[in-house]
Amino acid sequence: MGLNDFEYGRILELLGREPTLTELGMFAVMWSEHCGYKYSRPVLAYFKKYKEAMEGEGLENAGIVDIGDGLGITMKIESHNHPSAVEPHQGAATGVGGIIRDILTMGARPIASLNSLRFGPIRDGEEDASIVERNRYLFEHVVEGIGRYGNCVGVPTVGGEVVFDRRYSGNPLVNAMCVGLLRLDEVTTAAAAGVGNPVIYLGSATGKDGIHGATFASDALGEDSEEKRPNVQIGDPFAEKLLIEATLEALKTGAIVAIQDMGAAGLTCSTIEMASKGGVGMKVNLDHVPMRENDMTGYELMLSESQERMLAVAANGREHEVIDIFRKWGLKAEVIGHVSEGNTEVTRHGVVEASVPAALLTDHCPTYTPEAVVPDYYRSAVAFDISTLPVAEPHGALLKLLSSPNIASKRWVFRQYDQQVQTQTVILPGGGDAAVLAPRGTTKGISVCVDGNGRQVYFDPYVGGQLAVCEAARNVACTGARPVAVTDGLNYGNPQRPHVYWQFRESVKGIADACETMGTPVISGNVSFYNESELGEVLPTPLVGMLGVLDDSSKAVGIAPTSESGSIFLVSVMSVEVRQGGLGATEFLHEVHGIDNGVPTAPDVEGERRLCDFLVLAASSGNLEFAHDLSDGGLAVAAAEVALAGECGLNLQVSHQVRQDSLLFGEVPGRVLIGMTEEDSGIRESAERHGLTFEAIGTWSRRASTLTINETSWTLDHLRSAYENSIPSIMAG
Amino acid sequence: MPKVYVFVTLKPSLLDSAGRTVADSLNSLGYNEVAGARIGKLIELEIDNPSEERIKQMCDRLLANPVIEDYRFEVVG
Numbered sequence: 001m002g003l004n005d006f007e008y009g010r011i012l013e014l015l016g017r018e019p020t021l022t023e024l025g026m027f028a029v030m031w032s033e034h035c036g037y038k039y040s041r042p043v044l045a046y047f048k049k050y051k052e053a054m055e056g057e058g059l060e061n062a063g064i065v066d067i068g069d070g071l072g073i074t075m076k077i078e079s080h081n082h083p084s085a086v087e088p089h090q091g092a093a094t095g096v097g098g099i100i101r102d103i104l105t106m107g108a109r110p111i112a113s114l115n116s117l118r119f120g121p122i123r124d125g126e127e128d129a130s131i132v133e134r135n136r137y138l139f140e141h142v143v144e145g146i147g148r149y150g151n152c153v154g155v156p157t158v159g160g161e162v163v164f165d166r167r168y169s170g171n172p173l174v175n176a177m178c179v180g181l182l183r184l185d186e187v188t189t190a191a192a193a194g195v196g197n198p199v200i201y202l203g204s205a206t207g208k209d210g211i212h213g214a215t216f217a218s219d220a221l222g223e224d225s226e227e228k229r230p231n232v233q234i235g236d237p238f239a240e241k242l243l244i245e246a247t248l249e250a251l252k253t254g255a256i257v258a259i260q261d262m263g264a265a266g267l268t269c270s271t272i273e274m275a276s277k278g279g280v281g282m283k284v285n286l287d288h289v290p291m292r293e294n295d296m297t298g299y300e301l302m303l304s305e306s307q308e309r310m311l312a313v314a315a316n317g318r319e320h321e322v323i324d325i326f327r328k329w330g331l332k333a334e335v336i337g338h339v340s341e342g343n344t345e346v347t348r349h350g351v352v353e354a355s356v357p358a359a360l361l362t363d364h365c366p367t368y369t370p371e372a373v374v375p376d377y378y379r380s381a382v383a384f385d386i387s388t389l390p391v392a393e394p395h396g397a398l399l400k401l402l403s404s405p406n407i408a409s410k411r412w413v414f415r416q417y418d419q420q421v422q423t424q425t426v427i428l429p430g431g432g433d434a435a436v437l438a439p440r441g442t443t444k445g446i447s448v449c450v451d452g453n454g455r456q457v458y459f460d461p462y463v464g465g466q467l468a469v470c471e472a473a474r475n476v477a478c479t480g481a482r483p484v485a486v487t488d489g490l491n492y493g494n495p496q497r498p499h500v501y502w503q504f505r506e507s508v509k510g511i512a513d514a515c516e517t518m519g520t521p522v523i524s525g526n527v528s529f530y531n532e533s534e535l536g537e538v539l540p541t542p543l544v545g546m547l548g549v550l551d552d553s554s555k556a557v558g559i560a561p562t563s564e565s566g567s568i569f570l571v572s573v574m575s576v577e578v579r580q581g582g583l584g585a586t587e588f589l590h591e592v593h594g595i596d597n598g599v600p601t602a603p604d605v606e607g608e609r610r611l612c613d614f615l616v617l618a619a620s621s622g623n624l625e626f627a628h629d630l631s632d633g634g635l636a637v638a639a640a641e642v643a644l645a646g647e648c649g650l651n652l653q654v655s656h657q658v659r660q661d662s663l664l665f666g667e668v669p670g671r672v673l674i675g676m677t678e679e680d681s682g683i684r685e686s687a688e689r690h691g692l693t694f695e696a697i698g699t700w701s702r703r704a705s706t707l708t709i710n711e712t713s714w715t716l717d718h719l720r721s722a723y724e725n726s727i728p729s730i731m732a733g
Numbered sequence: 734m735p736k737v738y739v740f741v742t743l744k745p746s747l748l749d750s751a752g753r754t755v756a757d758s759l760n761s762l763g764y765n766e767v768a769g770a771r772i773g774k775l776i777e778l779e780i781d782n783p784s785e786e787r788i789k790q791m792c793d794r795l796l797a798n799p800v801i802e803d804y805r806f807e808v809v810g
Contacts, residue, residue, distance in 0.1 A: 087800040208746035232800060234743075236750040293746065306748065330757075 002028050007366060014360050022299045022346065022353040027361060029265035029303060030272060033529050036365035039495040040527040043505050046512035047522040063106070063524045064187060065485045067549050069442040072184045074108045077116075077177040077450065077489040077545045079528035084145075084174040087232045088138045092145035092174050094235040094307055099178040100155060101261035104244055105310060107188035107251050108180025111422060112437055113150050115160040115176050116450045116489065116543045117142060120169025120535075122405060122730050131169050131535070138172045140731065146176070147416035152237035153244070157417035158425055158435035159449055164405045167454070170535035175489040175526075177450055177545045181439050188251055190260040192278035192339050197257055198319045199271075199282055199337040202326050203243050203309035206266075207292035209233045211303045239308040239331070246329040247310065253325070255318035262309040268302045270311040275344045275358035282358075284337035286348040298348035313339055372505055373498035381459045384598040386581045392661050394636070394712045397592050399722045401633045401665065402640060404591045408726035430645070431558045433478035433629055434546070438553035445553025447481035449546055452489075453632075454539030456600040459585040461503045463602045465510020465542060470608040470669055471631060472546035473518050477612035478627040478672060480557045480619025481548025486515055488525040488544055493537030495529050503540035504529075511542060517605040518612075520546065550619075557619045559628040560645035565701040566625055566677040568642075568652065570635075571614065572693045573607030573670030581658060582666025587632045592665075603669040610690040611670055618674065618683050625675040636664040638673055640707055640719050642700070649704020649716065652697050664709060675700060734779045737788055739806040741797045742773030783808050 003011075003024075011019055011027050019027065033039055045051045064072045080095025092115075100110045119142075120135040121127055127135075139162075150157040155178070192199075209232065250256055258278065262270045267289070275282045286301045296304075314322050319335055326333035346354040401407050414429040426445060427436035434449035451472040457464030473483040488511060493500040515522055531538040550556060583589055584598025618624050626646070630638045635654070643650045656663045676683065679696065687694035707714045743749050749771050756770040776796055780788070788806055797804040 087798070090801065204748070207748055209748060232747075234748045234750075234801065236748060239750065292748070 002032055007031060010366060014364055015356065020353055022302055023356060025299050025303050026268045026272065026354060029268055030361040031365045033527065034264050035269055037527055038365050038367050039370065039529060041367045042369050043508050046509050048512070048516065049521040049523060065523065065547060066184060067444055067446065069444065070184055071439070071442055072182050073179060073446060073547060074103055074106050074182060075177065075179040075487050075545060075547055076102050076524040077175055077487045077543060078102065078526045079489055079491055080174045080176060081172065081491065081528055081531055083232060084138070084142055085172055088141035089145035090232055090234050092142040093149035094233050095174055095176040096146055096149045097153070097235045097237065097240050097307055098261070098263045099176045100153065100240065101243070101263065101310065103178045103180035104247055105188065105190065105259050105261045106180065106182065107186050108182035109248060110155045110178050110244065111181045111424060111439060112179040112435065112448060113155050113157045113176065114448060114450050114545065115146055115157065115174070116452060117160065117162045118168040118173035118454065118538070118541060119164050121164050121166055127166055127169060135169060136731065142172065142174055143413050143416055149235055149237045151418040153240045154421050156419050156421045156425055158419055158437065159429055161450060162410055162413055163454065165454065165539060167536060167539045170533035171531045171538045173491050173531065173538060173541055175491065175543055177487065179448055179547070186251065188256065189258050190274050190277055192258050192274040192280050192282065192313045194257055194313070194316065195280065195339050195341055197313050197316050197339045198335045199284060199339065200312045200314055200319060200322055201289055201309070201332065201334050201336045202312055203331055204236065204239050204306060205290040205292045205332055206296070206301060206304050206306045206309065208296065208300055208304060209306050211300060211305070233305050233307050235307045242329045242331055243308055243310065246326045246331055250322045250325045253321045255314050255321040257313040257315055259310060259312040262311055264305065266303060266305050271344055272358045272361045274311065274313065276362040281340040281342045282337055282344045283340045284346050286346060288334050288336040290332040290334055298346060298353035301348065302346060370496050370501045371498045372502035374502055375499035378459070381584070381597055381599050384580060384584055386583050389593060391659055392592050394660060394664055395714060397588070397661070397665065398636045398640065398714060399718060400591055401587060401637055402719060402722040403726040404587060405727055405730065406587055407633050407637055409724050410727065411724065412727040412731060426553055426556050427479060427558055431560065432556070433475040433559060433627070434481070434548065436479050436481070436550065436553065436556040443552055445481065445550035445556055447476040447479045447548035447550060449475045450543055451475065452541050452543035454541040455596070456585050457503065457507050457542060458539045460599045461506035461540060462510040463600055465507035466514040466603050466605055467600060467669055468542060468544040469511055469514035469518055469520070470603040470605060472544040473520060473608060473612050474629045474672065476546050476548030477615040478557065478629055479548065479550070480555055480616060481550045482616045483518060483520045483546055483548045483612055485547045486520050486522045486544055488522055488542060490525065490527045491531055491538060491541040491543070492529055493532045500537065507540055507542050511544065514605045518609050555619055555622055557624045557627050559626050559642055561625045561642065561648055561675050561700050563625055563677050565699060566675050567679055567696055568650065568673060568675050568698045568700060570654070570695045570697045571611065571672045571674060571687055573604050573611055574691065574693050575604045575607055576601060576668055576670050578668050581662035582634065582668040583662060586665065586667045588634070588661065588665035601668050607691065608670050611672065611692060614687055614690040614692055615672065617686055621680065621683065623676050623680045623683065625677060627672055627674045630671040630673065632667065634665040634667050636709060639709060640723070642673060643707045643716060644720055644723055646700065648700045648702045649706050650698060650700050651704070651708045653710060654697050734781055735783055735808055735810040737778040737780050737783050737806055737808050739776040739778065739792060739796055739804055740773060741776065741802050741804045742771060744801055744803055747801055
């Protein structure tokens with residue numbers, strides 16, 4: 001069931017007796033990593049806001065960002081890795097559904113979904129044929145599952161990322177992020193209150209699906225994963241859509257005291273957490289729970305993870321207002337118990353199956369601080385010497401990079417997603433460094449993206465964590481938005497392995513420190529451990545979901561030049577100490593030289609913050625034609641992406657003292673390409689005032705059809721065919 | 734040529750939203766005796782010399798998703 005002997009002993013001690021089977025199941029799920037965060041809590045305290053919230057009033061309201069005009073944004077990212085490895089379509093779909101309900105129960109309308117996906121290689125020959133075939137199957141069906149659920153539920157999928165690496169073979173990562181908009185005076189709570197108030201079950205009926213999903217997610221996948229299959233759940237996006245509308249309508253009545261999603265660990269988690277947060281108990285009669293099969297036991301009812309369900313506490317006497325609204329929308333709504341003092345007690349067929357103080361399950365979960373050891377591979381990565389590498393032939397190298405599935409156009413993915421439903425999306429996938437939405441009821445815009453680079457984190461976790469924050473902040477700032485808050489999705493192998501715990505601790509520290517400097521607090525997040533199978537463990541993959549705010553959504557900046565022609569400038573943070581020519585742990589090294597080694601260059605986070613400030617000011621002038629940051633594949637890839645997005649030729653002449661491959665493909669952080677029809681001296685002065693280097697490096701023109709960087713030229717047709725055809729032709733094969 | 738009828742259904746404990754919609758709709762038409770509906774699919778194959786072993790393979794690899802679906806088949810003729 002996932003509890004060890006020590007934990008079982010602790011349960012005996014806390015209860016002063018043997019637990020019943022149902023109680024044992026409840027402890028197992030509540031003390032799983034997924035719910036109890038037993039290996040991560042001590043490290044998560046690096047996040048300032050998390051620490052404050054844990055010591056103060058709880059995590060709940062920490063997750064809302066005030067964007068002015070009485071409106072707030074809430075967002076969260078959550079992993080659904082294990083279910084997606086077993087059943088990719090439903091695993092991914094229910095991941096999207098779960099995170100939407102999390103946002104909904106704060107009283108927010110879900111306005112945007114994003115996702116961050118990792119798979120093993122999909123190109124023939126990179127691994128055994130059967131593994132590559134399985135990777136392609138997972139990729140295809142995860143994307144299809146996200147697309148179908150998102151499209152049916154009416155929440156646009158506006159952004160995301162997909163990365164392929166052999167260390168994700170057998171362990172795909174599927175992280176779903178949702179962004180919600182709420183009125184600050186309508187925030188709801190999950191803390192149960194008011195002894196005697198009725199507890200209402202809402203949504204779809206409970207079946208025997210997904211029993212023990214949370215403990216399943218806290219285990220490594222092994223050969224016996226086939227037998228774990230009954231844990232899979234099937235989602236119903238149309239029921240979820242009804243749930244969204246019914247919930248938002250019911251919240252407006254004011255009859256709801258508290259509400260929470262029944263996600264991982266189902267009824268157990270929702271009853272226990274709501275009772276514990278409110279410092280009360282609950283008396284629940286499971287006989288009243290709507291069931292798909294009547295023969296369900298108390299154990300099964302408490303642990304089922306059937307989808308599209310919620311639990312609410314209503315004000316005594318007003319339960320019918322809530323029930324009537326849910327029934328009107330065709331959903332189940334039944335009073336199953338009431339708020340009480342003392343223990344939370346669960347009855348089935350007249351027998352008390354569990355009676356425990358809720359706090360024992362939420363607050364007494366043991367925490368562990370395993371040993372952390374710096375692995376040998378780190379030392380050899382630091383010692384990696386690029387001077388022995390031959391300088392690559394640049395023309396072929398760029399085409400190779402553009403056709404690498406990690407860099408190539410993801411149109412094959414996002415064309416399967418509805419990006420426009422709700423009609424608030426201003427910048428679509430592929431159109432900018434981050435998505436931009438213009439919520440109704442305000443002139444402000446919000447910009448969102450999600451970023452992570454497992455390879456960089458693997459080779460230098462602290463720097464990799466910092467880089468993820470800087471990249472995400474830069475991306476929203478390129479659209480003209482001020483970065484304001486972060487949600488993080490932390491994905492790793494088994495934390496009991498010393499090098500994994502080191503990767504986890506250092507990368508979290510890197511994220512926390514960078515967020516502190518950047519002024520973007522981590523407001524929510526999720527931890528997923530045990531992402532490993534017989535093929536090995538995943539790259540440590542922390543993901544940063546960034547929220548940015550634009551004062552005027554009509555001033556959003558994309559990556560495509562819109563005018564006929566103009567000038568291009570490279571704006572960079574000056575004080576970056578470049579390691580290994582910027583080539584360590586890069587896509588270039590992997591694709592062109594077949595080498596996975598080296599360390600990434602550390603960002604100057606203070607400088608990155610100034611770069612973001614500059615970009616926001618520059619965008620508000622209305623004079624920026626485009627802005628695009630230098631990321632995977634460096635200057636050459638960024639320039640090619642601008643050329644392809646704008647269907648224009650670029651002529652760039654860049655002075656340098658570094659080797660040619662460093663100049664073209666090096667991944668040095670803190671650099672952005674911007675375009676203006678003519679140089680605006682105010683913008684140059686602003687860059688200099690922000691302590692940035694501002695260089696005019698060339699021009700774009702719609703009449704030209706080549707990209708030229710110094711002495712090398714590429715035709716747009718060549719670039720386009722490498723960039724656009726790669727993933728479609730792999731997936732058609 | 735012999736025909737092989739393959740019946741694919743969702744595993745019993747999984748949610749069948751289409752089946753639920755049909756049951757609800759029959760109830761609202763007044764057929765209140767309907768307590769539940771499950772929907773599956775029927776696949777008709779024409780196979781020369783059908784081999785049970787190979788049909789099973791076809792089901793496992795393509796026709797059914799063994800993670801969430803059960804199947805059975807009948808050979809006729």
